[in-house]
Amino acid sequence: MPDPRDVRVPIGPQHPALKEPESFLITLRGEKITSVNIRMGYNHRGIEKACEERTYIQDLYLIERVCGICSHAHSTCFVQAVEEIAGLEIPARAKYIRTLIAELERVHSHLLWLGVAGHEIGFDTLLMYTWRDREVVMDLLASITGNRVNYGINTIGGVRRDLDASQIEETLKAMDILEERTKYYVGIAQEEITLKKRLSGVGKLSYEDALRFGAVGPTGRASGVARDVRRDDPYAAYAEINFNVITDNHCDVYGRTVVRLKELLEAFSIIRQLLKKFPDGPIVVKAPRKIPAGETVSRYEAPRGEDLHYVRANGTEKPERVKVRAPTLANVQAVSHMLEDGYLADMPIVVAAIDPCFSCTDRMSLVSNLDNHRTDVLPWEVLRRRGIEHYKKQGVDFSVLNKKLANVLGK
Amino acid sequence: MKKRGKVLRQVLSSLFKKPVTTHYPFEKEKSGMPKGFRGKIIFHPSRCIGCKMCMRDCPTGAINIKKIGEKQFEAEIDLGKCIYCAQCVDSCIKKALEYSKDFELASTDRGKLKVILDAEPEKPNAEPEKPTEK
Numbered sequence: 244m245p246d247p248r249d250v251r252v253p254i255g256p257q258h259p260a261l262k263e264p265e266s267f268l269i270t271l272r273g274e275k276i277t278s279v280n281i282r283m284g285y286n287h288r289g290i291e292k293a294c295e296e297r298t299y300i301q302d303l304y305l306i307e308r309v310c311g312i313c314s315h316a317h318s319t320c321f322v323q324a325v326e327e328i329a330g331l332e333i334p335a336r337a338k339y340i341r342t343l344i345a346e347l348e349r350v351h352s353h354l355l356w357l358g359v360a361g362h363e364i365g366f367d368t369l370l371m372y373t374w375r376d377r378e379v380v381m382d383l384l385a386s387i388t389g390n391r392v393n394y395g396i397n398t399i400g401g402v403r404r405d406l407d408a409s410q411i412e413e414t415l416k417a418m419d420i421l422e423e424r425t426k427y428y429v430g431i432a433q434e435e436i437t438l439k440k441r442l443s444g445v446g447k448l449s450y451e452d453a454l455r456f457g458a459v460g461p462t463g464r465a466s467g468v469a470r471d472v473r474r475d476d477p478y479a480a481y482a483e484i485n486f487n488v489i490t491d492n493h494c495d496v497y498g499r500t501v502v503r504l505k506e507l508l509e510a511f512s513i514i515r516q517l518l519k520k521f522p523d524g525p526i527v528v529k530a531p532r533k534i535p536a537g538e539t540v541s542r543y544e545a546p547r548g549e550d551l552h553y554v555r556a557n558g559t560e561k562p563e564r565v566k567v568r569a570p571t572l573a574n575v576q577a578v579s580h581m582l583e584d585g586y587l588a589d590m591p592i593v594v595a596a597i598d599p600c601f602s603c604t605d606r607m608s609l610v611s612n613l614d615n616h617r618t619d620v621l622p623w624e625v626l627r628r629r630g631i632e633h634y635k636k637q638g639v640d641f642s643v644l645n646k647k648l649a650n651v652l653g654k
Numbered sequence: 655m656k657k658r659g660k661v662l663r664q665v666l667s668s669l670f671k672k673p674v675t676t677h678y679p680f681e682k683e684k685s686g687m688p689k690g691f692r693g694k695i696i697f698h699p700s701r702c703i704g705c706k707m708c709m710r711d712c713p714t715g716a717i718n719i720k721k722i723g724e725k726q727f728e729a730e731i732d733l734g735k736c737i738y739c740a741q742c743v744d745s746c747i748k749k750a751l752e753y754s755k756d757f758e759l760a761s762t763d764r765g766k767l768k769v770i771l772d773a774e775p776e777k778p779n780a781e782p783e784k785p786t787e788k
Contacts, residue, residue: 301713304739382688389690395739403744404690 248272251638252587256285260363260591263601267582267590268637274586279579286602294565299325299399299534302562306552307393309567310603312355315341315348316545317552317567317603318397323478324541324554325399325562329534335480335522337401342480343414343517344388344396346510350421351380352546353503353510356598357428360500363592364441369431376424383417386410401527411518418511425507432500442497446581446593449494456577459570460548461506462597464490465498472544484516496596533560545570547598569603679758687755692740694756697729697771701750708742708751717742733759734767 245251250271256264264285270278290309294302307318319341326333354377361369381391387410388394396402406414432438448458453466463470471488473481489505491498538555548570555564574597581593634641676683687693695717704727708717716735722728729751740753761767 297713298711300711300741300745304713304737304741385691386688387690389688389692389740390738393737393739395692395741398744 245270245638246272249277253634253637253639254590260594261599261601263599265599265601267594269582269587269590271587274588276582276585276587276590279582281575281579283575283601284605286605288602288605291565291567291606294562296561298532298560299562300532302565303397303399304393304395306565306567307395307397310569310600311392312352312600313348313545313547313550313603314393315344315396316543316550317569318394319345319479320541320543320545320550320552321554321565322397322399323543324539324552325534325556326530327539327541328537328554328556329399329531331400331528331530333401333528334525336405336524337526338480339517339521340402340404340406340526341397342484343406343514344384344394345479346513346517347380347384347387347414348394349510349546350507350514351377351384352598353507354380356503356546356595357500359595359598360496360592363595364438366438369428372424373428376421379417379420383414386413398527398530400530401525403527405526406521411521414514415518418514422508422511425504425511429504429508432497432504439497442500442592443493443495445496445589446499446585446596447495448577448581452580453494453577456580457573458548458577459573460545460598461499461502462548462574462577464488465502466494467492470549472542472549476542478541478543480517483520484513486513496592499596533558534562538564547571547600548573567603567606569600571597571599571601571604575599575604687757691755691757692738692753694733694738694754694759695731695736695740695742696752696754697731698750698752699727699729699771701748702727702729703748703750705747707745707747711741711745713737713739713741729771731769731771732767733761733769734764 252269252271253266254260254269255266258265258267266282266285268280268282269276290305293305297305303318303322306321307314309317354373358370358373358377361367361373384394385391387406388396388404396404448456448462448466450467452458453463453468458466458468459470467490469488469490472478473486474488486509489502489509491502491505493501534556536556536558538553541552541554543550543552550570551568553564553566553568554562557563578594578597578599581596582590585593631641702719703725704719704721706719709715709719714735714737716732716737718730718732720728720730738753738757743751743753759767
């Protein structure tokens with residue numbers, strides 16, 4: 244029996260926290276959130292099924308479009324799995340180029356997040372500054388790969404484009420500019436009292452809870468969980484590079500900001516090391532069109548956390564099964580815990596703090612028909628009626644509003 | 655005081671800078687697109703042997719090679735479907751396809767999105783699009 248003091252507020256699918264649809268059913272007591280029910284599935288695009296109907300080469304471009312921000316993460320993760328099944332060893336130069344693009348992407352993703360976080364807390368100057376600086380790295384990516392997003396640099400057996408000496412110089416110059424700017428933002432995070440007060444103690448996630456919910460990436464590392472695929476299971480050229488896994492013990496949104504800022508500085512150092520050691524040689528090896536039967540799981544440290552792809556090949560030109568587990572799916576469990584006992588006004592920044600990407604996350608969800616316990620296709624009318632009944636049970640009644648709307652539309 | 659100095663530097667440098675924004679489309683960017691930009695696909699009919707590898711690898715099925723005569727082929731590219739990944743350029747063994755820097759391809763007429771690059775013999779310096787690569 245729900246407490247009469249509780250108020251249920253459905254936030255979403257269209258909500259103020261992000262541009263992507265997601266439904267949060269929040270129970271409030273006064274200003275405090277007592278429980279959160281997150282429902283996903285509004286952005287399902289059927290990418291996994293589409294992958295099964297295309298060849299491996301075609302899948303590369305489809306998988307790249309799972310996410311707009313971490314497109315290289317998904318495409319590399321997929322191509323690593325395919326190469327492992329086919330037993331391909333890619334050339335050293337290709338590994339370095341993949342790592343370089345991966346780190347440039349991390350720089351662009353973290354700067355973007357910093358701007359979004361600034362926007363969510365009403366610090367729009369920070370948004371303007373970071374997005375201006377982000378243009379530096381976006382231009383660099385466009386010049387190296389030919390596009391600002393969806394770089395299309397990977398191919399099975401290596402990479403599609405090489406870097407010349409002028410591009411290496413250009414990259415090093417850009418790193419100097421960005422490092423100076425990032426140090427300024429680190430200064431802001433350490434000195435700016437309003438930023439500190441707004442973010443400290445918001446969206447608490449203790450070390451134990453981070454482990455329990457399986458938080459990945461900067462969300463986990465800000466709670467002291469020192470996990471990073473780049474160090475734990477090195478792929479591409481990370482085994483030959485020295486870098487630190489950044490952790491923080493603030494366990495809140497402030498900690499997540501600090502981790503991302505320090506990771507930016509770490510990324511600049513990785514890029515400099517990569518360009519110093521850049522090996523010569525070919526950038527691609529010939530890959531077969533038909534990939535031999537086999538299955539594998541590939542891991543990749545995307546800017547948002549660990550990305551995981553499962554690929555099963557059956558000896559034809561097309562994969563039998565492709566499964567994508569984006570980092571947001573691992574982190575979204577922790578979000579409902581972070582929101583509990585917090586204020587409603589903190590909800591946008593807490594949700595934004597995991598850097599969610601719901602379109603990456605949404606996979607097919609099967610709803611079994613409760614009337615006859617069978618999985619079948621439900622007509623739109625039935626689904627609609629069920630939705631209305633579901634919300635009525637939760638204490639939310641739209642019928643009055645619907646009548647008003649019908650009156651307005653009727654005129 | 656230290657902080658105020660920082661802000662002042664930012665303000666002064668912005669005061670004397672030209673605006674970053676331009677009056678696009680009336681005024682085009684002078685530096686143009688980056689060197690390796692993947693834009694509209696160009697077809698060189700004299701080099702095409704009709705192996706259709708580009709059609710096989712195209713992720714969206716945007717390109718269609720048709721035989722119109724003895725050793726003569728035309729390419730039909732659906733600009734609405736093309737995602738400009740330039741995989742067809744990589745797949746072409748005879749280098750009959752190339753990418754250009756042309757990206758202003760939006761149209762209100764659906765018919766105009768289908769571009770047929772026919773098999774007329776290539777005349778040097780008389781192509782509608784200028785190839786960007788040497």
